[in-house]
Amino acid sequence: VQAHLYSSDYEDYTVGGTIVSQSGSWWSPGSAAVVAVDPLDSENQVLDMVGGASTFWLSGYGYDDVTDAVVAIDMDVYLSDTTQRAVTYAITDNDSSDVIYNAYGRSGASTIDWHTGVAWATVAAPTSDATWMHFRYVLDQVNNTYSLIVDGTPVLTNVNTWNDPITTNTSTFDQDNDNSLVLVDNIAVSVVPEPMTCVLLGLGGLGLLRRNRK
Secondary structure (H helix, E strand, O other), X not given: OOEEXXXXXXXOOOOXXXXXXXXXXXXXXXXXXXXXXXOOEEEEEEEEOOOOOOEEEEEOOOOHHHOOOEEEEEEEEEEOOOOOOOXXXXXXXXXXXXXXXXXXXXXXXXXXXXXXXXXXEEEXXXXXXXXXXXXXXXXXXXXXXXXEEXXXXXXXXXXXXXXXXXXXXXXXXXXXXXXXXXXXXXXXXXXXXXXXXXXXXXXXXXXXXXXOOO
């Protein structure tokens, strides 16, 4: 059973409003991010990243409190134009050094770029314009590796982090280019029991896949 740490689906907020910090600063979004209506489902509320400077942070949510564990971060992501390098994702450790850094659309559509700490590398990913995709990061604090699954397809598997160990306290997801609409929904952070890790990587968290309409 996964130990649930945090989740948000934005249904408790007013459309056009901003998000307030929750759970002892586990969640602190960028000032530009606002709650919006899902373009594909008028009854669903999501977080609109708005402009190129908009960011959300998941900070202080327990990596250091659950050392020697595997932590999963799940989110649904909508990109109107995946060629615009619309989104970057990073995990930062306690001394503000990057542990993980990825960019979506940096090398064109259907790609995700990841930084090795020395140079960029590009991998294919099932990213699509104007549709909801499910992203899952699996952070292995035992082996100091991470994996990324997009819509059930493993994109990065057991990639070494920049810095050992993953003593991280901040996870950021940034809109990097205001030419693309970027929306997020159904954020969830959980601790994954070690024996389940391979299953989750293989299935991409199918129990969480395709969006759970509220």
